[in-house]
Amino acid sequence: MRRARSLFVVAVAITALAGTQAVAEAGGERLKMATSTCSVTAGDQAASREHKAHQRYDAASGVQFWAGMDTQGRAVLRLTAARFEFEKAVSASGETSIRIVGGDDRVNVTFAQNSISVGRGKVRVGFDPRLATEDDENKVRQLLVGSRAVRAFRTIVAHLESRGPEEDDYFVTATLVDGALVGLIDGDRGIIGRVARRIGGRQRARLQVVALRGQERYADCWGMYENTVSWAWNEYQSCNVEASDDPWFIQSINTNFCTTEWIIRAESAAFQFLSCAALPR
Numbered sequence: 001m002r003r004a005r006s007l008f009v010v011a012v013a014i015t016a017l018a019g020t021q022a023v024a025e026a027g028g029e030r031l032k033m034a035t036s037t038c039s040v041t042a043g044d045q046a047a048s049r050e051h052k053a054h055q056r057y058d059a060a061s062g063v064q065f066w067a068g069m070d071t072q073g074r075a076v077l078r079l080t081a082a083r084f085e086f087e088k089a090v091s092a093s094g095e096t097s098i099r100i101v102g103g104d105d106r107v108n109v110t111f112a113q114n115s116i117s118v119g120r121g122k123v124r125v126g127f128d129p130r131l132a133t134e135d136d137e138n139k140v141r142q143l144l145v146g147s148r149a150v151r152a153f154r155t156i157v158a159h160l161e162s163r164g165p166e167e168d169d170y171f172v173t174a175t176l177v178d179g180a181l182v183g184l185i186d187g188d189r190g191i192i193g194r195v196a197r198r199i200g201g202r203q204r205a206r207l208q209v210v211a212l213r214g215q216e217r218y219a220d221c222w223g224m225y226e227n228t229v230s231w232a233w234n235e236y237q238s239c240n241v242e243a244s245d246d247p248w249f250i251q252s253i254n255t256n257f258c259t260t261e262w263i264i265r266a267e268s269a270a271f272q273f274l275s276c277a278a279l280p281r
Contacts, residue, residue, distance in 0.1 A: 054277075056171055061159050065171040067274055075274035077174050084152045088178050090271050094264035098178060102149030111181060113264060118143060118185055129260045130253065140185050150186055154179065165198055170225070170273060173199050177266045184259070192259050193236075196266070200233020221276035225269055232265035 053068030066078040070089060079086040085101040098109040108119040117126035118140050125143055127136040144150050157179030160172050168176075176195045183191035236258055243254035 056169075058171070060163075061156055063156060065175075067171065067174070069274060073275075075271040077171070077178070077270070079153075079156065079175065081152075081156070084149075084156075086153055086156075086178075088174075090267045092268065092271050092275075094268040094271070096178075096181070096263075096267050098182070100149040100153050100182070102147070102152040105148040107144065107147055107149045109182065109185070111263065111267075113260065116185070120144065120147060130256050132256055137185075137187070141187050144186055150182060153182060154186065157183065161194070161198075168199070170222075170277075173229075174270050177263075177270065180266075181263055192262060196233050196236050196262055199266070200229045200231075200236075221273055224276065225273040228269040228272060229266060232262055232269065235265070236262040 053066060055064065055066045057064050062081050064080045066076075066080075068076055070076050072089075074089040074091050076090075077086075077088045083103050085099070087099045088096060090096045093113075095112045096110070098107075098111075100107045100109075106120070108117075110117045111129070114128050114130065115126060116129045116132075117124060119125075120143050123143055125136075125139045127133075157175060160175055161179070163172075176199060180191045180195040239258035239261060240255065243251055243258060246254050
């Protein structure tokens with residue numbers, strides 16, 4: 001695996017130095033592996049309009065959660081609170097679209113293996129997350145300065161993160177993953193590690209199933225979800241250990257690659273869970 005990642009990094013570095021937009025494919029197999037276990041059949045996607053939706057009100061945070069499948073076969077998570085709306089739609093491949101509304105402030109984020117795009121008002125910033133430079137990150141942070149939408153969402157995420165993991169259910173876990181993505185582009189580089197460790201570490205064995213009950217298939221779906229996020233955490237750790245041993249001039253590329261891998265895997269796990277738990281009996 002180290003050899004495959006090293007070949008990928010060298011290829012990406014050469015591409016970046018050449019000033020082109022082409023992306024090396026040597027590391028693509030790892031992400032294909034990450035999403036292959038999360039795909040569903042065409043029949044499952046066709047039945048998405050009949051999938052059962054789930055919802056829960058969290059009194060402590062004042063947030064109404066909703067989760068289900070949309071008519072395009074994507075897994076959807078919605079959060080609503082006073083003058084606040086959040087919606088995430090994720091495909092089987094982990095491609096994610098996020099819409100955050102706080103009052104009259106609106107932010108849109110799209111994330112995929114080789115692209116991230118952040119829009120606010122009429123301004124949009126985009127780049128390859130695996131090749132992100134400090135200048136790219138600064139442009140996004142400047143775009144989000146003073147964003148009521150992002151501030152409201154990150155406040156909710158911080159509240160959920162401050163609670164013990166024994167209170168986590170699917171709604172909280174999925175929100176933390178999305179909070180990690182939004183927090184990362186907002187400048188919180190430590191949030192990926194915190195969330196990845198929380199949802200994928202050994203403490204997962206102590207989590208209580210407190211939502212999305214009532215279906216015989218739920219236990220199997222939840223177990224499969226836990227296994228996937230645990231595997232994603234292990235891979236994230238291994239990837240960063242390997243990156244720390246690489247030459248300084250490619251360490252940042254490797255670290256970005258580790259982060260991208262984890263986000264794709266964690267978001268794919270969300271699709272996997274909802275497409276499983278929401279299937280009609």
